[in-house]
Amino acid sequence: MNSSSYDNLSFRQNRHKIRRAARHAFPPTIPIFAGFWFLGITYGVYMHVSGFNFLYPLFMSMAIFGGSLEFVAVEMLLSAFAPVQTLIMALMIQARHLFYGIAMLDKFKGTGLKKIYLIFGMCDESFSINCSAQIPEDIDQGWFMFFVTLYNQIYWVTGAALGGILGSLISFNTEGLDFVMTAMFVVIFLEQWLKEKRHYTAVIGMLASVVCLLSCGPDSFLIPTMACILLLLTLFRKPIEKAGDLT
Amino acid sequence: MTLPQQIITIALCALGTMTTRFLPFLLFSSRKPTPEYIQYLGKALPAAIFGMLVVYCLRNVSILSGSHGLPELAAILVVTGLHLWKRQMLWSIAGGTVFYMLLVQFIF
Numbered sequence: 073m074n075s076s077s078y079d080n081l082s083f084r085q086n087r088h089k090i091r092r093a094a095r096h097a098f099p100p101t102i103p104i105f106a107g108f109w110f111l112g113i114t115y116g117v118y119m120h121v122s123g124f125n126f127l128y129p130l131f132m133s134m135a136i137f138g139g140s141l142e143f144v145a146v147e148m149l150l151s152a153f154a155p156v157q158t159l160i161m162a163l164m165i166q167a168r169h170l171f172y173g174i175a176m177l178d179k180f181k182g183t184g185l186k187k188i189y190l191i192f193g194m195c196d197e198s199f200s201i202n203c204s205a206q207i208p209e210d211i212d213q214g215w216f217m218f219f220v221t222l223y224n225q226i227y228w229v230t231g232a233a234l235g236g237i238l239g240s241l242i243s244f245n246t247e248g249l250d251f252v253m254t255a256m257f258v259v260i261f262l263e264q265w266l267k268e269k270r271h272y273t274a275v276i277g278m279l280a281s282v283v284c285l286l287s288c289g290p291d292s293f294l295i296p297t298m299a300c301i302l303l304l305l306t307l308f309r310k311p312i313e314k315a316g317d318l319t
Numbered sequence: 320m321t322l323p324q325q326i327i328t329i330a331l332c333a334l335g336t337m338t339t340r341f342l343p344f345l346l347f348s349s350r351k352p353t354p355e356y357i358q359y360l361g362k363a364l365p366a367a368i369f370g371m372l373v374v375y376c377l378r379n380v381s382i383l384s385g386s387h388g389l390p391e392l393a394a395i396l397v398v399t400g401l402h403l404w405k406r407q408m409l410w411s412i413a414g415g416t417v418f419y420m421l422l423v424q425f426i427f
Contacts (some may be wrong), residue, residue, distance in 0.1 A: 103412045135333040145332045153324040155331055163334025168371070169336070174341030174357060175364045181349050194340050196372060203365050248420035254376040255398045255415040259389050261369040262399060264343070273363045277370030290378035294371075301367050302360075309359060318362035 093215030100205055101223045104197045107252040108227035108310075109234075111139055116235020122146050126236030128202075129304050133232040138195055141165045142232075167295055172199040181205070184216035193221035193227075197256070235297055268317040276304045386427040394419035 122148075127140040136142050141162055143256065147159055172194055178204065180187050190202075201224075202217040265274055274318070280300035284293040320328070347353045353361075380388045398415030405411070 073329075099409070102409055106416075107395060132329055135321075135329060136336055137334055138336045140335060141332055145329065148328055148373060149320060149325055153328065155320050155327060158328050158331045160337050161322030161336060162332045166336045168337040168368070169339035171364050171368055173340060175368065176360050177343060177347055177349075177353055177357070177361050181346070187344075191344055192337065198409075200369065200372065202368075204415075206420040211364050214415075245354065246420075248390075248423040249416065250396060252412060252416040252420040254373070255394070255412040255419075257376055258367060258395055258415070259374045259399050259402055259411050261366075262402055263408075264369050271366070274370050278374065280369045281374035291377070294375065297371055297374075301364075301371070305360060305363050305367065306356075309363075312363055312364045313359065313405050318359070 076096045090215050092210075093212045096208070096211050097216050097219035098223065099249075100201050101220055101227070103222050103256045104201075105227045107250065107256070108197070108224065109231040110246060110249045110252070111237075112231020113235035114229050114279055115139070115142060116232045116237070117239060118143070118235075119146055119232075120236050120239035122150060124236070126233055129232035129236040133229045137193060137228065138156075138166055138169075139228070141240050164295060167169065167298060168196075169194060170202075171301075172196075173201075173296065175203055179213070179217070186214050186218045190217055190221055193225050195224065199255070200223045200260050204263060217314065225259070252309075268315075270314045270317060272308060272314040272315060275287070275307065276308070277301055280304065386423075390419055390422040390427050393422060 081131070103107045109158045112129075112133065116126065119132075120126070129142075131300075132145060134140055136145065138142075144161065146263055148161070173191070176194070176199065177191075183190060192203075198217075201220050205216070205220075207213050207216050261274065265271060268274065281293070281297045284297040284300060287293075288296050292297060320420035347357055377388075377391060380391050387391045394415050397398045397418045398411050402408070
């Protein structure tokens with residue numbers, strides 16, 4: 073076989089591999105499509121009524137790609153310029169991503185250049201799917217995660233831009249649609265729960281969050297929660313490792 | 320705010336986000352073996368994180384006022400029930416969400 077036909081063959085195989093991953097990555101992102109279009113459009117409309125044209129939500133959703141911070145950023149843009157405070161705020165709101173990174177250190181290994189995008193686009197939803205999905209063995213893991221991340225960002229960016237363009241024209245009764253995100257996290261939590269024999273870490277996460285939420289309030293409970301989770305996981309390392317649920 | 324100030328503000332939000340997303344990967348390079356404690360955390364964290372994310376989604380639900388979190392509780396029970404019954408992720412999510420929308424639009 074000469075080298076050009078060999079290249080051609082491997083190119084075709086590669087394209088086939090990418091296509092398969094692209095197809096399989098779509099179904100798990102359907103709930104996120106619903107949730108992100110709803111939240112993205114809401115965000116775009118919110119920016120529109122705050123006096124920003126659609127380019128703002130478009131570029132902000134591309135560059136930041138983290139829902140809760142983008143909503144806060146609108147308020148930052150409307151108040152006085154405070155760069156240091158802005159950076160600290162951003163780091164605090166997004167601190168939970170540190171945990172996602174630690175959890176994905178192994179899974180992202182060997183994904184080549186795609187790794188940069190996988191990390192860049194690792195929002196709550198992309199992380200949750202990529203971390204919990206049972207990817208069939210004949211599907212390329214790296215490309216699967218790449219497409220999950222890409223689809224999610226496309227939903228979010230198009231939703232935000234659409235909301236910014238249509239602005240106040242949109243009025244349909246979607247009250248309660250945002251619950252789709254809660255429902256998705258409940259299902260992922262449940263799947264994780266069903267996989268384990270003992271539930272030490274799931275209970276630690278729940279309990280730490282509830283206690284910190286009740287004592288610190290909804291706007292500042294995430295960082296104390298993360299600290300509690302780290303502390304408890306460290307203290308109870310022996311029994312947790314003994315339970316044998318960590319794979 | 321002037322336009323350059325706006326751009327800086329947006330850039331700083333992006334920088335803060337990317338710092339939190341990239342830091343673990345920069346600290347623990349894939350070329351060197353990851354410390355055992357970090358490997359342990361990587362395995363133990365997901366279940367704890369998913370618990371945290373469920374609570375995070377519900378953080379603005381008030382138990383003491385309004386509808387007392389009843390629609391959320393009922394919808395979560397529906398999601399859980401559907402999922403234990405059929406084990407079909409999309410149906411559990413869709414069923415629970417539609418149920419929640421009906422509750423908050425027509426009952427509460």
